[in-house]
Amino acid sequence: MKVDLWLWSLEADTQADRALLSPDERARADRFVKARDAALYIAGRSRLRRILAAETGRAPADLRFDYGAQGKPSLQNGPAFNLSHAGGMAALAVCETGVPGIDIEKIRPVEKEVATRFFSASENAALASLAPDEWLNGFYRCWTRKEAVIKAVGQGLSMPLDSFDVTLAPDVPAALTRIAGGMAKDWHLTALDAGPGFMAALAMQNYGTPVKVRWRTIG
Secondary structure, eight states, X not given: OEEEEEEEEOOOOHHHHHTTSOHHHHHHHHHOSSHHHHXXXXXXXXXXXXXXXXXXXXXXXXXXXXXXXXXXXXXXXXXXXXXXXXXXXXXXXXXXXXOOEEEEEXXXXXXXXXXXXXXXHHHHHHHHTSOGGGHHHHHHHHHHHHHHHXXXXXXXXXXXXXXXXXXXXXXXXXXXXXXXXXXXXXXXXXXXXXXXXXXXXXXXXXTTOOOEEEEOOOO
């Protein structure tokens, strides 16, 4: 299984990019209260269209998307993909076989109660065992890996975050170690280098098939 990845800044000429969006995408952009949020949304969607257009040989404005019950988009007659953005950066995963889930987060201060509320008992125990200056990175390793799994499953937050376990220690490879109603060995989980101040992860069900990750550059 091959997965292509892109990482880029969402800073863009929104006036030029807006023309690539569909009417419903432009309407969504108009609903943002903050101009900054609208600009980032337009930049993300237009770049997504450019990348998928290059992968499929179609015009960016001609791409059509379907949306699942949880709002997850899929490309009509095209490869599976998943897009994530945070802190002005975006990450995209595209693959012909399998369904990827990707998450990127900007590392910011977070209350420990968030981990207590959402993470599993074993994950909270692993977090508690970390040195104080490593706790925040451990939190975001856990969070991005769990979000990537949820996005690959496609159920949104209807899938409880504590229904599965991921690794989070700095010296342990990214892995899914338990998942309710499934087999952890059927999953591939990778920590991604998203640059200073960010954490990212990729997840997908591979059923034991090797996964080859390839970083792509923005053309």
